[in-house]
Amino acid sequence: MNFDTRVADRLIGACRDAARALQDQRGGRESVSTAACAEFRGVFADCFRENVAAERAARSELAHMLDDVARQVQKAKSAAEVEQRRLSELTAWVLAAGWASAGSGVAVDVEPRPSTEETDRPSVNADTARQGLRAWASGSTAGASSADPATLDSAVSTFRIQDDTARSAADGVGAAASEFERECSWAHSDLDAVGSGLRRFLEDNQQDATRLSDIASMFRAAGGSGHVGQVTVSNDVLVLATVPASLSNAALLSYLSTATPADIKALATLTGWQQTLQRMDPSTIGAWWAGMNTGAGTAADVAGVSQRQELLLAAAPAMFGALDGMPALARVRANQLNAPSLLRAAEKDLETALKLSGTGQARHDPNRTEILQNAVAYLKQVEAGDVQLYLYDRDRSRIVEMIGTPEPDTRHVITYVPGTFTGMNSFYTGGVQQVSKYLRRQAPGTVAFVYKDGRFPGEEDTAGGPNMGRIGEANDQDLARASGQQLASFESGMRTDPYLNGAEQTGIGHSWGLTNVTSSEVAGARYDKVISLAGAGMLPDWEPQPTTEYSNLYYYDVLIHGQGVTNPFTNRGVVWDGNNPIHRDEFDQNYYRGPDDDELDGAINSVEEGNILMDNHSLIATDSEDNMKALEKMLRTVTR
Structure with a gap:
């Protein structure tokens, strides 16, 4: 047994x-x-x-x-x-x-036979114990x-x-x-x-x-x-x-x-x-925020934000600072309230980087230290209210800076997308905001969003130079499509703002940034005007919108030079299969001569000439005096 x-x-x-x-x-x-x-x-x-x-x-x-x-x-x-x-x-x-029956010759006293009836097999069972329901919400709350x-x-x-x-x-x-x-x-x-x-x-x-x-x-x-x-x-x-x-x-x-x-x-x-809240439709969020009781008074020094709204923003600044459907000023205020936390994180990372530098560890990257120093300086400006952040997530390379103030008389809204290799440091050092700041200064009633939501082609995590080995990402259709959907979502959320939804909408893209803008059109975004600054190209299924005005401004630069090269296997251009703004009649073409173009002889067979082409590609996205004709054309396009 x-x-x-x-x-x-x-x-x-x-x-x-x-x-x-x-x-x-x-x-x-x-x-x-x-x-x-x-x-x-x-x-x-x-x-x-x-x-x-x-x-x-x-x-x-x-x-x-x-x-x-x-x-x-x-x-x-x-x-x-x-x-x-x-x-x-x-x-x-x-x-x-x-033994006895075997006749062993030895006397054996055999007792009466024991019982052959088995003992009843017992059962060991456990009944389910009764346990009352534990509840933490019942009836009216x-x-x-x-x-x-x-x-x-x-x-x-x-x-x-x-x-x-x-x-x-x-x-x-x-x-x-x-x-x-x-x-x-x-x-x-x-x-x-x-x-x-x-x-x-x-x-x-x-x-x-x-x-x-x-x-x-x-x-x-x-x-x-x-x-x-x-x-x-x-x-x-x-x-x-x-x-x-x-x-x-x-x-x-x-x-x-x-x-x-x-x-x-x-x-x-x-x-x-x-x-x-993050799962709700942006229009629902926008209507809720706009309809919130503001009779309790305005929060000190925060225009357009009631005391209750200010308390809500302070309770969850990171969430509200990235919540589509929130008015732009509220998101900016939320990110300002979140800036001390962001600043502490950046300072901690910088302290670690400096320690690595001080001990001479081989894995220390001086460019990493530089970008962290720039991040700290930038976030201090955010904390002081000198820089307006509509979105910020350093670890996920998400940043949208707002230039200008949404008001009832806002007439022009610009979404400016910088180009290939753009990293967070490009924002920290002010390099990608130049065109938007110029247009804001020259055109009252303008609000511009300098946009970067996610990693850009060739982007590096440090302040070092561009990663030319990843230039092919700027020609990647899957990346362009996904980035376009993200930009279209941004446009939808941003335009729930009552000060912005009735204004004229302009999308400006420099280099790959134009690919991002036109890919957002494929995803459903609509603009009154699209301005290409030496734009890279468009998805094969992109179609110009009949109500949109398209312009292309460029110098003879490295990208334009590349757009003239033909793939011998497909007999199409190597850049976006030749589907480039410079080759599309829908774009009003505006060519400008660069300050050093006289040194180009057409062959482009020297380092010096290559550098001129690179400089020209960057020049179109600056507020330099050398770019003034292009800037004035942008201004006329935005304001007419």
Whole structure:
């Protein structure tokens, strides 16, 4: 027979130990729960009290189940010992009888034959323990709740310590039960309910501890740091902390529009509501923000932002600073509020880079140090309000700088996309903002967005020179298509701004930037005017829009030179298969001579001539006096 009494003893001991542990914890749990309830008021306090009662009942049920299993195993062990004794006696009798019948000549006293009837095989079963439902939202959540977060935190701490002990005991029971079913199969057993019951109990306890901790965090955040005493918050913010999925989009927006300052402080510790906003349509976000009550007064020194809106921006500046549908000024303000955090991160990275430089480590890149120094200087300007960021994510190479101020009389909106090799450092040093700043100065009522959302072809992470080995990325259709979809999404979100959506929209692209602009047209974006500054090319399925005016401004440069080269296998141009602005009749062509063009003899067979072509390619995107004719043409195009 398969029954190991030592294994049975281990299961008996594990069940009794676990039952004792559960019972011993009752006093401590009752004490901290009572203390937590003393100043806990509102619908969530009612839920907590119900859960305390459900936990108490489940604990008793499980302790009873464990004791019952131990008793059943003890009975099974006793039955197994009886059967083992019977089998031993029967075996001994058979041997003795066999010896006697063999005529060994030795006198053998054979006892009467032991019973051949098997002992009834016992059953060891566990019924599923009854456990009440633990819920953290029931009925109406209107109104407010109050609590002392310190007493809630104390309860959470005790719950978790006790559950760690109970979990260890439960693991012991589970292991012993599995061993019993394997090594004591003579007894019929079904102990699945033991493991499942304990798991359910501990999972419910963990949820209670997590939810109560979230609620405590909300009260603490609303009241400030340290010991804050009793704090009151709306039930809506507690819903967001515990069961955010139960709040609809409309309910969330309605709540945010009327949230108290204490609630908004508490929101800063949560992310669930931010993720919900990020999934909403930009037009919904724009309408919600515009319709928010601004009667409470304007935040100090922040035009167009109410006090409640300012508190919301401060609660989640990184999220609001990248949220499509938010008005441009609100996004700029959010990124300004987020600038100190961004600045600390950049300064920390710079400190590490300088240490590497100081120790002479081979992996140190001086160009990395330079770009971090430039980032720090740039972010200080953002913090001071001298630079307006519509979007910023250094690690993902996302940056959109806004030049100008959206106002009721805004007439021209420019989206300017720089070209190949553009990195974050190009923004930090002011190189890619020159054209937009010129147009803003010369054309009142103009707002420009200098745009870079993601890595550009050939972009490097340092302040070093361009990576010419990756120049082929500027000819990559998949990259252009994906980047165009991203730019089209930006355009859709930006144009929800009431100051910007009625203005004339112009897309300007330098080099590969023109590819990005025209790819956004493929993705559905529409512009009144598109200006190519030595533009690279277009996707094969790009088509000019009948209501869009297209212009191409260029010098004889390295890209124009490349656009004249034919692929011998396809008989098309090597740059975008010849689908370039310079070769399309839809573009009004505007050619200018560079300051050093007299030194070009047409062959381009020297380093000096190559450098002139490179300089000409950059010149079209600058505010240099040498580029003034092109700049004046851009200005006339934008403003006419």
